[in-house]
Amino acid sequence: MEMIKVEDLAFEYIRRNEEGDVESINRAIDGVSLDVKKGDFIAIIGANGSGKSTLAKHINAILYPSEGTVWVNGMNTLKEENLWEIRRSAGMVFQNPDNQIIATVVEEDVGFGPENLGVPTDEIWERVEKSLKAVGMLEYRNQSPNKLSGGQKQRVAIAGIMAMKPECIVLDEPTAMLDPDGRKEVISTVRLLNQHEKITVLLITHHMDEVINADKVFVMEHGKIVMQGSPREIFSRIPEIKKYRLDVPQVTELAYELRNAGVDIPEGILSADELVQALENLGA
Amino acid sequence: MQIVFDHVDYLYSGGTSFEKHALRDISFKIEKGEFIGLIGHTGSGKSTLIQHMNGLIKATNGKIYYNGEDIYDKNYNMSQLRSKVGLVFQYPEHQLFETTVYKDVYFGPKNLGLDKLEADLRTYEALKMVGIGEELLDASPFELSGGQKRRVAIAGILAMRPEVLVLDEPTAGLDPRGRDEILDQIAMLHKESKITIILVTHSMEDVANYVDRILVMNNGSLAMDQETRSVFSRYKELEEIHLAAPQVTYVMNTLKEKGFPVNTDVTTVTEAKNEITRVLKII
Amino acid sequence: MIRDITIGQYYPVDSILHRMDPRLKLNGTLLFIISIFLFDTFYGYIAITMFMISIIKLSKVPFKFILRGLKAIVVILIFTMTFNLFLTQGDILIRLGFLKITKQGLHSSIFMGLRLSYLILGSSLMTFTTTPNQLTDGLERLLWPLRRIKVPVHEIAMMMSIALRFIPILLEETDKIMKAQMARGADFESGGVVKRAKGLVPLLVPLFVSAFRRANDLAMAMEARCYRGGEGRTKMKPLHYSRRDMVAYIILLSYFALVIIISIYEKYLPYFSL
Structure with a gap:
């Protein structure tokens, strides 16, 4: 069974004037279908306003389809009785680290989810400890979130999701407001959870270097999925990527330029080591 | 010399007896028309430093001169300095407050006490510089897209016709194209109106592509002050203070280690491409 | 300055008072405030003062820091005391031009000053020793019965x-x-x-x-x-009364009983007047 299955999804933001008549309709998602297997690390990239955040909010049942269907772990998000189970199994981390931490002490914030689920007190403590350990924040458990760095705050937010024992985490541009150190912290934490805890990850971002390790990349534009494939496949199509207001890692671009200049190296090089290797092979 | 920092210290006290050196003995000079990058990890003192440039924060020790005048002189016109050194804060769109785009940009020139005609002129000029079309003048700034909001906010500073433009991470949170658009516009501004630009950023790639000289901050001190190429050639030192060189610089250094006779002081994709193809031809 | 206001701040040290149940501290503060407003007798105030000093000692919060809380109300304090001093009718003690100080005025001026100061000291002592979270938890539990009337x-x-x-x-x-x-x-x-x-x-x-x-x-x-x-x-952190809290409740109630007894039997104690 797929972790997430989206079929012909469309979503419209409808703006009404003061009389309640429809003023404008913005089709933020326009016919999206995708499947995500359990344990996958999926990246969704796309320019601002391409509909990727709107898509993410459907997976956590914060938004409901105008057309089409979304299943999370086999549960239809339109069915009211599935709501809490969906939100538990597909946790969501948002962009602004400050606006998703509720409590004034780190460990109490991590406990917030389990409290809402009605988990018994002793088990809450176990889960909090385990989750904070998993994101490497255990030593900060008694601190005020205000004293943490952006990357640390996001890791606390991830721990807060982990404490609900989810099968899947959706991260909506979790690194957009962070510095390079913070970005690395968050991405390596997420990769760790994916590899060791077998958590399915859906990462939304526009930092291209964060997606090179994904199992599959989806590119969105104007509410549609316009490209999909492995990072290597996607990043070997540079002109297309740029058309969608996106970019590729600098090394990939260099490799692409070299190929255009007649240097015989493979397509879709993703890291500095790969490029150096390819250039060494030329001489051999 | 347009801006001179002369042994500037800034002590920050958090309300208690405990004090922290936010800036420690900072000295540098900036010439008119330079394009400077200011880098450093979070908490290294970059934001504190730039707020000294327009007098929002006053140094505990040391002097700052603008166009040869001591800005801490009691006869110095501080509000004039604020208009000459335009400071664009991080996420500047969060400061928008007026009902229309036009009125918001007009706020700065109005505060300068200019007459209506001149203020209007500057408002139009600034909006044009950032590429906001006339059709958006009467729109509410809150209804624009993220990239547009940011450009309106930058126009709000440009409308004061600053001689120095300081931008604190102007591309944070934008998508790659939005990032390039803003930076290209800033570069054009630098070229055409000869304003001095100081760009605070976390992106080494941006720094390498645009600036001539880099100031590196670490723990409140000025760790390096050199031209771009020289700073990135010291990439091992940069790593020690949680910074890095652009990816291509690493590629070139690894190639060199592997025996390719490449020149390693390369910081952009185009330079790297030219250097590698040159070397490949020789081999 | 904003940072001079210490009321509402938490003072992080480890003391018996810090470890007590927030409900106990809320109830205790309430009882203490009632006691300072119910009584204005000399012996009553000796008991109240003794009680407060021992609580301050137990809290391990430096006395100087606690006094800083009074800075915020200094103006109100002086104002109230002056008004009471000069505007109360009664047996005149001193005449200063058109102003007169009466025996009753002196009495109520001193007691109003003491009351206000004790009110601030007592309630800030509660916030010094209770984290905001515990405070909200405590309030939630204490007010829980009000849910019946749709609060x-x-x-x-x-x-x-x-x-x-x-x-x-x-x-x-x-x-x-x-x-x-x-x-x-x-x-x-x-x-x-x-x-x-x-x-x-x-x-x-x-x-x-x-x-x-x-x-x-x-x-x-x-x-x-x-x-x-x-x-x-x-x-995650449910509130439980410990045995220590129970003992504290007993002490608190005996304190309250003592103050009541003193004020009733004041007239049998050696007379003291200003």
Whole structure:
């Protein structure tokens, strides 16, 4: 069974004037279908306003389809009785680290989810400890979130999701407001959870270097999925990527330029080591 | 010399007896028309430093001169300095407050006490510089897209016709194209109106592509002050203070280690491409 | 300055008082306030003062730090004491021109001063020794019966704790926006009342916009983490009275009984008057 299955999804933001008549309709998602297997690390990239955040909010049942269907772990998000189970199994981390931490002490914030689920007190403590350990924040458990760095705050937010024992985490541009150190912290934490805890990850971002390790990349534009494939496949199509207001890692671009200049190296090089290797092979 | 920092210290006290050196003995000079990058990890003192440039924060020790005048002189016109050194804060769109785009940009020139005609002129000029079309003048700034909001906010500073433009991470949170658009516009501004630009950023790639000289901050001190190429050639030192060189610089250094006779002081994709193809031809 | 206000602050040290149940401290503070307003006799106040001093000792909060809390009300204190001193009718002690000080005036001036100071000292002692979270938890539990009459107790407590989390963030944000507008030539310091009030618009509008954006984000984040009100919720840190709390309740009640007894039998004790 797929972790997430989206079929012909469309979503419209409808703006009404003061009389309640429809003023404008913005089709933020326009016919999206995708499947995500359990344990996958999926990246969704796309320019601002391409509909990727709107898509993410459907997976956590914060938004409901105008057309089409979304299943999370086999549960239809339109069915009211599935709501809490969906939100538990597909946790969501948002962009602004400050606006998703509720409590004034780190460990109490991590406990917030389990409290809402009605988990018994002793088990809450176990889960909090385990989750904070998993994101490497255990030593900060008694601190005020205000004293943490952006990357640390996001890791606390991830721990807060982990404490609900989810099968899947959706991260909506979790690194957009962070510095390079913070970005690395968050991405390596997420990769760790994916590899060791077998958590399915859906990462939304526009930092291209964060997606090179994904199992599959989806590119969105104007509410549609316009490209999909492995990072290597996607990043070997540079002109297309740029058309969608996106970019590729600098090394990939260099490799692409070299190929255009007649240097015989493979397509879709993703890291500095790969490029150096390819250039060494030329001489051999 | 347009801006001179002369042994500037800034002590920050958090309300208690405990004090922290936010800036420690900072000295540098900036010439008119330079394009400077200011880098450093979070908490290294970059934001504190730039707020000294327009007098929002006053140094505990040391002097700052603008166009040869001591800005801490009691006869110095501080509000004039604020208009000459335009400071664009991080996420500047969060400061928008007026009902229309036009009125918001007009706020700065109005505060300068200019007459209506001149203020209007500057408002139009600034909006044009950032590429906001006339059709958006009467729109509410809150209804624009993220990239547009940011450009309106930058126009709000440009409308004061600053001689120095300081931008604190102007591309944070934008998508790659939005990032390039803003930076290209800033570069054009630098070229055409000869304003001095100081760009605070976390992106080494941006720094390498645009600036001539880099100031590196670490723990409140000025760790390096050199031209771009020289700073990135010291990439091992940069790593020690949680910074890095652009990816291509690493590629070139690894190639060199592997025996390719490449020149390693390369910081952009185009330079790297030219250097590698040159070397490949020789081999 | 804002940072001089110590009322409402938490003073992080480890003391018996810090470890007590917040409900006990809330009830104790209430009882203490009742005791200082019920009695204005000399012997009664000796008992009250002794009690307060021993609580301060137990709290391990430096006495100097506690006294700083009084700084905030110094003006009110002087005002009240002066009014009581000169405007109370009774047996005249001293005449200073058209002003006169009466025996009753002196008495009520001293007691009003003491009451106000004790009120502030007592309640700030509670906040010094109780974290904001414990305080909201305690209030939630104490007010729980009010749910029967449709008071949204859980919601009020949740609102309080969220407010506590966001106050420092909003203060920082205020500072940032203020600086950003000053960089555009805004002036928050000069001019008359009207000009200054108008000058606040560029600060307040962005601040409200940001507060609403944060509220919206936070509501979404809470829902995403399965928040659905107080119903069916468990607690990570439920409140339990320990034996120590029970002993403290007994001490508290004996204190209250003592003050009542003293005030009733005051007339049998050696006479003391100002």
